[in-house]
Amino acid sequence: MRIKVINPNTTAAMTDAIAAAARAVAAPATEIVAATSASGPASIEGHYDEAVAVIGLLEQVRAGEAEGCDAYVIACFGDPGLLAARELAAGPVIGIAEAAMRAASFVATGFSVVTTLARTRVIAEHLVVAYGMERACRRVRAIDVAVLALDDPSSNARARVFEECRRALAEDASGAIVLGCAGMAELAASLTRELQVPVIDGVAAAVKIAEALVGLGLKTSKHGDLASPLRKRYVGGLAHLAPE
Ligand code: 5HY
Numbered sequence: 001m002r003i004k005v006i007n008p009n010t011t012a013a014m015t016d017a018i019a020a021a022a023r024a025v026a027a028p029a030t031e032i033v034a035a036t037s038a039s040g041p042a043s044i045e046g047h048y049d050e051a052v053a054v055i056g057l058l059e060q061v062r063a064g065e066a067e068g069c070d071a072y073v074i075a076c077f078g079d080p081g082l083l084a085a086r087e088l089a090a091g092p093v094i095g096i097a098e099a100a101m102r103a104a105s106f107v108a109t110g111f112s113v114v115t116t117l118a119r120t121r122v123i124a125e126h127l128v129v130a131y132g133m134e135r136a137c138r139r140v141r142a143i144d145v146a147v148l149a150l151d152d153p154s155s156n157a158r159a160r161v162f163e164e165c166r167r168a169l170a171e172d173a174s175g176a177i178v179l180g181c182a183g184m185a186e187l188a189a190s191l192t193r194e195l196q197v198p199v200i201d202g203v204a205a206a207v208k209i210a211e212a213l214v215g216l217g218l219k220t221s222k223h224g225d226l227a228s229p230l231r232k233r234y235v236g237g238l239a240h241l242a243p244e
Contacts, residue, residue, distance in 0.1 A: 021185035096202025108175030115180025
């Protein structure tokens with residue numbers, strides 16, 4: 001099977017780290033196609049970034065349909081454009097936030113999310129409600145490090161994530177941690193070892209869930225709201241996105 005893992009921001013270095021996390025857990029017969037959005041924000045850290053990033057994401061899904069992809073992973077913790085992408089795609093589309101939250105709920109009765117900037121906390125909180133995770137998600141926390149500073153040693157990001165996880169386990173009555181950014185994927189294994197609790201990276205969780213759904217022969221339902229977009233005229237700079 002072919003799974004397209006899409007980074008909806010335009011930072012190729014981040015896509016490389018995301019692709020490595022995806023390939024590390026993919027089954028031998030799974031081909032991971034990693035893609036970086038061709039247009040939009042270098043990182044997604046708010047509602048505006050997210051709204052603009054959706055166009056680049058949908059362009060990658062449309063291309064994936066032509067490339068014969070069996071499933072898609074939206075590798076950004078806001079799950080931007082998830083339902084729009086599901087309208088476009090025949091196969092399953094998995095957002096890393098939903099994947100990580102659902103995986104966490106299988107291994108703990110409560111989890112905390114540790115994300116980047118405080119201003120993006122509300123985006124994760126909205127997803128908690130949208131996914132019906134209010135009971136399981138005990139708290140959304142932030143380390144106040146920008147997305148593109150995560151791999152800058154001077155940001156001390158890893159130590160800050162570790163500290164916030166420790167606080168969450170002490171204060172939130174959580175039994176698991178959900179990492180709230182695709183850029184934190186490579187931290188999951190070592191934090192799990194050090195904290196002795198499941199620390200979940202959504203990229204890996206989404207790849208395994210996509211494999212399971214494709215393996216079950218499940219595709220996105222085209223009965224109702226996720227049916228293919230209705231054909232109509234699109235004009236201007238987005239005319240190329242007109243539904244076929
Ligand atoms: C992400 N932004 O996973 C989100 C994380 C965040 O560019 N990739 C981004 O902080 O919302």
